[in-house]
Amino acid sequence: MFRKVALGSLALATMTAGPALAQDISIKLGVLNDRSGVYADLSGEGSVVAARMAVEDFGAADKGIKVEIVSADHQNKPDIASNIARQWYDADGVDAILDVPTSSAALAVAEITAQAGKVFLNSGAATTDLTGAQCQPTTIHWTYDTAALANGTGKAVTEAGGKKWFFLTADYAFGHALERDTTAVVTATGGEVVGQVNVPFPATDFSSFLLQAQGSGADVIGLANAGGDTVNAIKQASEFGITQAGQQLAALLMFVTDVHALGAETAQGLSLTEAFYWDQNDSTREWSARFEERQGAKPTMVQAGVYSSTMHYLRAVEAVGSSDSKEVVAKMKATEFDDPLFGKGYVRGDGRVIHDMFLFEVKKPADSTSEWDLYNQIAVISGEDAFLPMRDECDFTE
């Protein structure tokens, strides 16, 4: 029964590497993410479901590849993440770790993966350091990063006339990185940054910071934060009539689950950048419908990224005929993909995955026909424009 569906989506994934041979490979994948904290809804169990769907859709069992999936909660803490990652590699025979939101945790896992000589398929983390200052030959970074977000939202908003920016920055590495990358894009596009405030993380009350932003005379208030902080800031901005008074909000990182939590009423008109939205085309709709059936919510781009990266990994394993990390990573970097969820793309030498990003605008409640009907697509940002150029020292292909 599920084979039928699986075939359907496989047909869309046109890139397959050679005929399926009856190989005998067994692989263990570890989905390591937040299962109880602020990112549990955008990654969490949904990412495990996505990984499982990838294994089923790929038809791993029929190709002689035995795949086992384990999962754990890293609670967004680097120490717990590195502890689990080490144990998975050393003791439990895990071949690749998937997802890992939260930049600090992701960097810790990247380091350990390199030491262990395994594969790290990141989808959830935002830091550009994964393929930059702390790049590793074993890291592959899917979905998005702070630079891509800045190049999407930052550029579009500045070009549309939002020249003067004020940042509300979550006071931790991710927030600062997002602010730094967006500032670069804003100034390059002819805008300027008139001020910023570091907000302790996590925060519930933003009114005081919003008031400072209001007094700054900026056109745009850039929210360099994530998850619950972004939701709260937007909610309160609407309450204090910030947007009615003529200032524009730019949420630099927002997931469809956040918009869903806010409701279209409050979120309408926001522009944001994502790599994936369920309602883009037939194949995203088909996959998302199957995902929703299992998980009870539409997938986020992070979960979609877990699906696609698992798929690409399995194809490489099949082509190479073993789970040898070096060969598999080399194969993944050598093969372009045409993914049902992310379209055409490729893995760069530094492990950065290059695919299109999309600028969306949140629909007005009147235009929204269902609970999850939330976005209008405004623009496509090609992968080459969205992501940072590769650093020479991070090119790990020979």
Place this chain on the structure above:
Amino acid sequence: MAMTENESGQEVRFLKEVGMPRLHKVIFLVLLGFLIALPFMVYPIFAMKVMCFALFAAAFNLLLGFGGLLSFGHAAYFGGASYVAAHAAKVWGFTPELAVLAGTLAAALLGLAIGSLAIRRQGIYFAMVTLAFAQMVYFFALQAKFTGGEDGIQSVPRGDLFGMFPLQDNIALYFFVLAITFGGILALYRIVHSPFGQVLKAIRENEPRAISLGYQVNRYKLMVFTLSATFAGLAGATKSQVFQLASLTDVHWSMSGEVVLMTLLGGMGTIFGPLVGAAIIVTMQNYLATFGAWVTIIQGVIFVLGVLLFREGIIGVISRLLKRRL
């Protein structure tokens, strides 16, 4: 703080024994034998984590169980030391034993400073002062440059012990950690059963009487506070070498809460309780990680049942049944 009624009777009998009672000697020996075999049975890093937390809980127990002082900010010493040790090893290139020493020393100084202010207050106010200072340490760790914010200090190198013996191998590192934690726990045992420890118990049971007997109560309190902070620091510094990482988790107030939980679950004021408590909690966190949100629920249930049904803790109950001090 909370005393069990039958304790004073046992105290007298216990005082008559000189040195380590045979039962304790046997338990320590069995434990040592078990720990030597352990890394060949389970994942060594997991075992090292358990030992670090066992030392941490034992250090905390010195203050709560024997000093009668509830600190709600012990994460400050544990985490503070782990930052200093990680920084020493990574940036200054210290060898592991010197890095651990530096971390421990830092925790001792921190404990001395905070302790000298906190011991002026009693009961819940004492706990609140320690919490307030721990929050400030947390804030410092979050803001200071060298701590790396929420990234923590990552990829701390595993150096060579005394500059000679490489510790990169998990088993080699294990025995280094075993030596430190087991030594630390034995040292704590000595402190508890020294004349100093007896004065502490006297203060815990009846502070006015201890004062009237001529003891300078505050000096004793400060000393036990500093000692407890020092050993907590030793545990934290060692942990940073094991995980090659110092992070905010170790200084967050929930870590202070966790050590209270470990100590109570095992049995406060017992010798072996904190070790058992730490082992159970760490094992639970390790093996329940897959269950996600259920971990907190299960922990909550243990808290509630523990408080309602086994206030003496696991070892406390066993000790009562056996009528022996453990």
Place this chain on the structure above:
Amino acid sequence: MGQLLLGLINGSFYAVLSLGLAVIFGLLNIINFSHGAQYMMGAFVAWMLLNYLGIGYWPALVLAPLIVGATGIVLEKVALSRLYKLDHLYGLLLTFGIALIIQGLFRNYYGISGLPYQIPEALSGGQNLGFMFLPNYRAWIVVASVVVCFSTWFMIEKTRLGAYLRAATENPALVGAFGINVPRMITLTYGFGVALAAFAGVLAAPIYAVNPNMGADLIIVVFAVVVIGGMGSIMGAIVTGYGLGLIEGLTRVFYPEGSAVVIFVIMAIVLLIKPEGLFGRAA
């Protein structure tokens, strides 16, 4: 000026929450660590009333505290009442465990992203005060909290019922001898304190995201407020709640990074200089 007003609004939450905590501590000698979770429950019950039963904000403002208060009463009967003779520590640990359970359960059923709750029709919009735009709802929060705080203080300090309560904590046996059902009074007091937390939760629902973690970090701050005000002092909790809201508001302007820690600095200073708290009676 605008910032001061915002500080006062935040102080309103601190005041209502710390009031509940102070009432429970003052009369039961229990440090209610599940207060944050009960605040969260208040917001969630309001959301459930709206989404499952179609009951709006105004009835929820009364119903949610009653419902959460009732769960508090059950909790007191089943568990807390066994601990009164023991050290503070055990009450704290028990309620801490309960907070973990409640938060975990809500997280499992409702996820973490939070749920939307709209500002009631009558209070949407706002006033332009010249120096700032004040949403009507925020003004309502200040009014509601002042009314609740003052009536609670009045009830406990100035009425006969309050006198019984205070007497019962001093000497339960004696008050019992006068024919007053002391255990029931204590149970109801706990229920009342919990209801206050839930009330604050309903107030918060429209402006903060309704999510299972909304009370988790708040508890430590509110607890500090109670300690600074003087454990068990009703007036102390109220005044300190507003005062610290103001101080925190100012810190957000001059040193925003430090706004999360300023309360603890104040707590340490107060405890070291005046250990019984600003409004507490010397122990």
